[in-house]
Amino acid sequence: MNSKNETQKFSIKLGDADFEIEIGKMAALATSSVLAKWGETEVLATVVVSDEPKEGVDFFPMLVDYEERWYATGKISGSRYVKRETRPSEEAILAARMIDRPLRPLFPSGYRNDLQIVVTVLSADLIHDPDTASIIAASTALMISPAPFAGPVGAVRIGKVDGKLQAHPTMGQMDEADLDLVIAATKEGILMISGKADQLPESEFVSACEMGLTAIKPILEMQNKICKELKINKEEINPKNHDLVQEMTKFVGKKLSTLVAAATDTKHDEQISEFEKEVLNNFEGNYKQIEIKTIFKDFLEKELRKSILEKKIRPDSRKLNEIRQISIDTGLLARTHGSALFSRGQTQVLSVVTLGSPSREQLIETMEEEATKRYMHHYNFPPFSTGEISPLRGASRREIGHGSLAEKALQAVIPTRELFPYTIRVASEVLASNGSTSMAATCGSSLALMDAGVPIKDQVAGISIGLVKEGAKYVLLTDIIGAEDFAGDMDFKLAGTKKGLTAFQLDVKTTQLNMEIVKGAVEESKKARMIILDKMNAVIAKPRKLLSKYAPTVSVIKINPDRIRDVIGPGGRIINDIIAKTNSNIDIEQDGSVTISSQDKEGAQKAKDLVSQLTHEVKVGEQFQGKVVKILDFGAFVEFLPGQEGLVHISQLAPQRVEKVTDIVKVGDEIPVKVIEIDQQGRINLSLKAAKSQAKK
Numbered sequence: 001m002n003s004k005n006e007t008q009k010f011s012i013k014l015g016d017a018d019f020e021i022e023i024g025k026m027a028a029l030a031t032s033s034v035l036a037k038w039g040e041t042e043v044l045a046t047v048v049v050s051d052e053p054k055e056g057v058d059f060f061p062m063l064v065d066y067e068e069r070w071y072a073t074g075k076i077s078g079s080r081y082v083k084r085e086t087r088p089s090e091e092a093i094l095a096a097r098m099i100d101r102p103l104r105p106l107f108p109s110g111y112r113n114d115l116q117i118v119v120t121v122l123s124a125d126l127i128h129d130p131d132t133a134s135i136i137a138a139s140t141a142l143m144i145s146p147a148p149f150a151g152p153v154g155a156v157r158i159g160k161v162d163g164k165l166q167a168h169p170t171m172g173q174m175d176e177a178d179l180d181l182v183i184a185a186t187k188e189g190i191l192m193i194s195g196k197a198d199q200l201p202e203s204e205f206v207s208a209c210e211m212g213l214t215a216i217k218p219i220l221e222m223q224n225k226i227c228k229e230l231k232i233n234k235e236e237i238n239p240k241n242h243d244l245v246q247e248m249t250k251f252v253g254k255k256l257s258t259l260v261a262a263a264t265d266t267k268h269d270e271q272i273s274e275f276e277k278e279v280l281n282n283f284e285g286n287y288k289q290i291e292i293k294t295i296f297k298d299f300l301e302k303e304l305r306k307s308i309l310e311k312k313i314r315p316d317s318r319k320l321n322e323i324r325q326i327s328i329d330t331g332l333l334a335r336t337h338g339s340a341l342f343s344r345g346q347t348q349v350l351s352v353v354t355l356g357s358p359s360r361e362q363l364i365e366t367m368e369e370e371a372t373k374r375y376m377h378h379y380n381f382p383p384f385s386t387g388e389i390s391p392l393r394g395a396s397r398r399e400i401g402h403g404s405l406a407e408k409a410l411q412a413v414i415p416t417r418e419l420f421p422y423t424i425r426v427a428s429e430v431l432a433s434n435g436s437t438s439m440a441a442t443c444g445s446s447l448a449l450m451d452a453g454v455p456i457k458d459q460v461a462g463i464s465i466g467l468v469k470e471g472a473k474y475v476l477l478t479d480i481i482g483a484e485d486f487a488g489d490m491d492f493k494l495a496g497t498k499k500g501l502t503a504f505q506l507d508v509k510t511t512q513l514n515m516e517i518v519k520g521a522v523e524e525s526k527k528a529r530m531i532i533l534d535k536m537n538a539v540i541a542k543p544r545k546l547l548s549k550y551a552p553t554v555s556v557i558k559i560n561p562d563r564i565r566d567v568i569g570p571g572g573r574i575i576n577d578i579i580a581k582t583n584s585n586i587d588i589e590q591d592g593s594v595t596i597s598s599q600d601k602e603g604a605q606k607a608k609d610l611v612s613q614l615t616h617e618v619k620v621g622e623q624f625q626g627k628v629v630k631i632l633d634f635g636a637f638v639e640f641l642p643g644q645e646g647l648v649h650i651s652q653l654a655p656q657r658v659e660k661v662t663d664i665v666k667v668g669d670e671i672p673v674k675v676i677e678i679d680q681q682g683r684i685n686l687s688l689k690a691a692k693s694q695a696k697k
Contacts, residue, residue: 006024007022007023007024007025008022008023008024008226008229008230009021009022009023010023010222010225010226011222012218012219012221012222014038014168014218014219015128015167015168015169015170016039016168016170017038017039017127017128018037018038018039019036019037019038019133019136019219020036020037020038021034021035021036021136021137021140021222021226022034022035022036022037023035023140023144023226023230026044027044027046030046030047030048031046031047031048031049031145031146031147032046032047032141032142032144032145033045033046033047033141034046034137034138034140034141034144035122035137036133036134036136036137036140038128038130038133039125039127039128040123040125040127040128041121041123041124041125041127041128041129041130041133042121042122042123043119043120043121043122043130043133043134043137044119044120044122044137045117045118045119045134045137045138045140045141046117046118046119046120046141047115047116047117047138047141047142047145047147048115048116048118049113049114049115049145049146049147050113050114050115051113052113053111053112053113054112054113054114055290056290057112057290058290058293058294058297059112060104060107060111060112060115061112061113061114061115062100062103062104062107062114062115062116062117063114063115063116063117064096064097064099064100064103064116064117064119064138065088065096065116065117065118065119066088066092066093066095066096066099066119066121066131066134067085067088067092067118067119067120067121068085068088068089068091068092068121068366068367068368069085069120069121069122069367070085070367072121072122072123072124072367073124073126073367073368075367077365078365078370079365089366089367090400090404091366091368092366093397093400093401094400094401094404095119095130095131095134096119096397097397097401098131098135098182098192098194099117099119099131099134099135099138100117101184101191101192101194101507102135102139102153102155102184102185102191102192103117103135103138103139103142103149103151103153105191105508105509105510105511106149106150106151106153106186106191106511107147107148107149107150108148108237109298110237110240110294111147111148111237113147115147117138117141117142119134119137119138121134121367124367124368126171126172126368127170127171127172128170128171129157129171129174131157131182132155132156132157132182135153135155135184136153136154136155136219136223139151139152139153139154139155139223140152140223140226143223143226143227143232144226144227144230144232145232146232146233146234146235147234147235148234148235148236148237149234150186150511151186151223152186152219152220152223152224152227153184153185153186153191153220154184154185154186154216154217154219154220154223155182155183155184155185155192155216155219156168156182156183156212156215156216156219157169157174157180157181157182158179158181158182158183158208158209158211158212158215159173159174159177159179159180159181160177160178160179160197160200160204160208161173161174161176161177163178165179165204165207165208165211167211167212167214167215168215171368178197178198178200179195179196179197179198179200179204179208180195180196180197181193181194181195181197181205181208181209181212181504182194182195183208183209183212183213183216184216185212185213185216186220186511187217187220188511188512189510189511189512189513189514190209190213190506190508190513190514190515190518191508191511191513192506192507192508193209193492193504193505193506193518194504194505194506195408195503195504196408196409196411196412196502196503196504197412197500197501197502197503197504198412198502199412199458199496199497199499199500199501199502200496200500200501200502201499201500201501202500202501202522202523202526204500205501205504205522206515206518206519206522209515209518210515213515240291240294240295240298241287241291241295244283244287244291244292244295245295247283248279248283248292248295248296248299249299251279251282251283252279252296252299255275256275256299256300256303257303257306257307259271259272259275260272260300260303260304260307260315261307261311261313272300272483276293276296276300279292279296280292280293280296300487301486301487304483304484304486304487305468305470305487305488308468308475308477308484308487308488309468309469309470309473309474309475312475314477314484315481315483315484316345316481318479320475320476320477320478321476321478321524321527321528322478322479323344323463323478323479323528323531323532324344324345324346324347324479324481325344325345326342326343326344326532326535327341327342327343328340328341328342328343328447328535328536328539329341329539330447330448330450330451330539330540331451332350333352335550336352336353336354336548336550337353337354337355337452337547337548337550337551338352338353338355338448338449338450338451338452338453338454338548339351339352339353339448339451340444340445340447340448340451341444342440342443342444342447343432343440344436344440344443344479345434345435345479345481346432346433346434346435346481347432347433347434347435347436347437347440348430348431348432348440349428349429349430349431349437349440349441349443349444350428350429350431350444351426351427351428351429351441351444351445351447351448352426352427352428352429352448353424353425353426353445353448353449353451353452353454354424354425354426354427355422355423355424355452355454355547355548355551355552355554356422356423356424356425356552356597357422357423357552357554357585357587357595357597358374358417358421358422358423358554358587358595358597359423359585359587359597360423361373361374361423362374362376374417374422374423374424375407375410375411375414375423375424375425376407376424376425376426377403377404377406377407377410377425377426377427377428377441377445378395378403378425378426378427378428379399379400379402379403379406379427379428379430379437379438379441380395380399380427380428380429380430381396381398381399381402381430381433381437382429382430385430385431385432385433385437386433402437402438402441403428403441405438405442405493405495405503405505406428406438406439406441406442406445406462406495406503408502408503409442409445409460409462409495409496409502409503410426410442410445410446410449410456410460410502411502412457412460412497412502413446413456413457413458413460413497413502414454414456415454415455415456415457418556419455420454420455421554421555421556421595422454422552422554424449424454426445426448426449428441428444428445433482434481434482435464435479435480435481435482435484435485436462436463436464436479436480436491436493438462438493438505439461439462439463439464439493439495440462442460442461442462442495442503443460443461443462443532443536445460446459446460446461446536447459447536447539447540449543450540450542450543450544451540451544452543452544452547452548452551453543453544453545453546453547453548453551454543455543456543457497458497458498458499459497459498459533459536459537459541460495460496460497460502461495461496461529461532461533461536462493462494462495462496462503462529463478463479463493463494463495463525463528463529463532464479464480464491464492464493464494465477465478465480465490465492465494465521465524465525465528466478466480466484466485466488466489466490466491466492467488467489467490467492467508467510467513467517467521468484468487468488468489469489469490469510469512469517474517476517476520476521476524478524478525478527478528479528488509489508489509489510489513490506490507490508490509490510490513490517490521491506491507491508492504492505492506492507492518492521492525493505493506494521494522494525494526494529495529496526496529497533498530498533506518550599552597552598552599552604553597553598553599553600553601553604553605554595554596554597554604555595555596555597555604555608556593556594556595556596557593557594557596557608557611557612558592558593558594559592559594559611559615560592560615560617561590561591561592563592563614563615564588564590564592566614566615566643567586567588567594567611567614567615568588569643574614574642574643575588578607578610578611579607581606581607581610582598582600582603582604582606582607582610583598583599583600583603584596584597584598584600584603584604584606584607585597585598586607586611594611596608596611610642613641613642614641614642614643614644616641616644618641618644618675618678618684619675620675620676620677620678621674621675622674622675623672623673623674623675623691623694624640624641624672624673624675625640625670625671625672625673626638626639626640626646626670626671626672626673626686627639627640627668627669627670627671628665628666628667628668628669628670628671629645629667630667631661631662631665631666631667632661633650633661634649634650634661635647635648635649635650635652635653635661636648636653636661636665638671638673638686640673640686644684645684646673646675646683646684646685646686647683647684647685647686648665648671648673648685648686648687648688649685652676652685652686652687652688652689652690653665653688653689654688654689655689655693664688665688671688671691672688672691672692673686673687673688673691674686674687674690674691674694676690
């Protein structure tokens with residue numbers, strides 16, 4: 001690698017700005033570091049690798065952290081009590097997962113050295129998104145490190161802007177885009193796809209992926225150029241214990257092959273687990289347990305792959321494109337606003353909807369934005385769902401990632417605030433997990449929203465497509481289970497409606513995923529999705545007409561923005577009085593939108609009536625029942641609407657001549673009045689005799 005105090009720069013054009021990689025300027029004590037600049041967005045990617053393998057683990061201990069810094073956008077946290085960055089936001093966690101997913105498959109299967117990638121956003125111009133820049137920066141940092149990383153990896157965002165696909169769109173353009181797709185790949189093939197869409201046709205999804213692969217090529221060329229100039233040496237990893245491999249080959253023999261072929265869906269894990277214990281008992285004492293377990297997993301993976309690829313036999317004996325048995329139940333929980341239980345094979349998810357007033361929206365404050373969120377999906381994965389025991393410590397990164405995917409899948413069908421002014425929260429509880437719980441959560445959420453009476457545009461369903469590939473030979477698997485996820489090369493989750501795709505997430509273990517496989521997976525997912533949607537629609541095809549009696553009543557009325565002060569009153573006196581009298585919540589926007597919500601339907605209606613009366617635009621000819629509030633020599637002032645008064649001149653009190661106002665009315669009297677004039681100053685003149693005369697007619 002280059003000298004620590006020598007700075008080298010490399011750049012290419014991406015979209016509307018140069019993308020620059022600077023090496024040797026920062027973080028000299030890290031194993032490697034890269035400063036990436038795109039426009040005025042700058043991210044620092046560092047890699048630290050341990051010298052020795054980590055003992056006692058059977059997985060690659062890689063950590064990826066994405067650090068947002070408030071100063072990157074010139075902001076100070078809005079919290080009154082905490083001004084420094086604390087735990088990462090959900091957006092930061094999702095960015096970290098997106099960096100991790102395309103990089104992890106490119107390390108050798110037996111690599112066990114601790115490795116940490118930290119990406120710190122130093123500057124964000126809110127034009128060039130730091131997440132794709134971070135994938136490129138992290139890949140480059142790994143390429144110039146001694147770690148055995150088989151990169152490089154390139155990444156690009158594809159948007160559908162004004163009806164056209166576009167590579168490297170700006171963040172402003174993405175605000176109104178119908179497609180948000182991030183794709184990462186090597187020269188050999190695709191490693192990761194992630195994003196959402198507004199019911200995108202499958203053909204356009206494929207075109208977007210093809211555009212992404214073309215846009216990635218110069219990014220890969222730049223990283224290869226960097227490595228060539230820096231002349232990087234990669235470390236060799238220690239080979240597996242060949243003696244143990246040979247001995248286990250003899251001991252396992254054909255027994256594992258026979259067991260894999262004979263296993264059933266309900267007994268598969270149990271039967272394999274029993275055989276693994278037998279293997280451990282045989283070799284324990286001569287070899288480390290972790291070595292035995294790791295090599296046994298390799299044997300098991302090979303047998304599962306061989307069974308699927310050569311014999312077309314899946315662990316649960318299904319056909320390659322067969323979906324597991326589906327069962328659906330809605331309206332299970334008495335006091336919730338909507339619920340659905342979705343089961344697909346051994347995977348089972350309970351989704352529950354809660355409706356709230358607009359004031360229950362989530363406030364979001366991150367490095368990049370300050371906003372509110374009215375639709376939320378939360379995914380919970382308790383240990384009992386896999387028959388395990390572990391402490392409950394709040395939402396994990398996996399739970400946040402899976403929840404976000406299901407949330408994206410439904411965003412395209414969620415009604416607008418104008419159509420349905422509620423805050424919507426869906427919680428999906430994974431009760432049993434054996435493959436693709438996030439897609440089960442997507443189906444369950446769609447059903448629960450309909451059960452709650454939320455007017456979503458259409459049902460949304462999702463399915464996961466798997467892959468087993470050796471050389472040019474491969475098979476696609478519809479609706480993968482846990483064993484197929486473990487032994488397979490791909491987990492491609494695709495969700496959508498009858499019209500098109502709404503969300504997608506691809507994770508792979510192979511570096512040779514080409515567009516032929518992507519197209520095939522998309523086609524298979526569509527077939528499966530249509531079958532699932534038919535089953536869902538057979539249970540509930542349209543949102544229920546009535547909301548739960550336990551859901552709050554929420555209504556929105558529009559008033560003249562100039563009348564907002566009439567509703568609020570001096571020091572908030574009027575609005576607080578209405579809230580107290582009606583047991584309602586009232587939210588007023590600057591455009592004159594008044595949202596009234598309450599658990600008490602009668603109270604909500606009363607509050608709505610009071611606000612309407614306070615802001616009523618009075619017209620000549622209207623009649624009201626009013627109350628005399630003040631008497632003068634020339635007439636009586638009458639309050640005919642809350643906060644609105646008019647004058648009944650003495651000449652308008654009766655058909656005959658009136659000598660004294662008090663001969664006809666007194667303070668406190670309730671009388672009918674008719675509006676006969678509104679003068680240029682907005683003063684309202686009323687008539688008692690005209691109101692009585694009209695009543696007689």
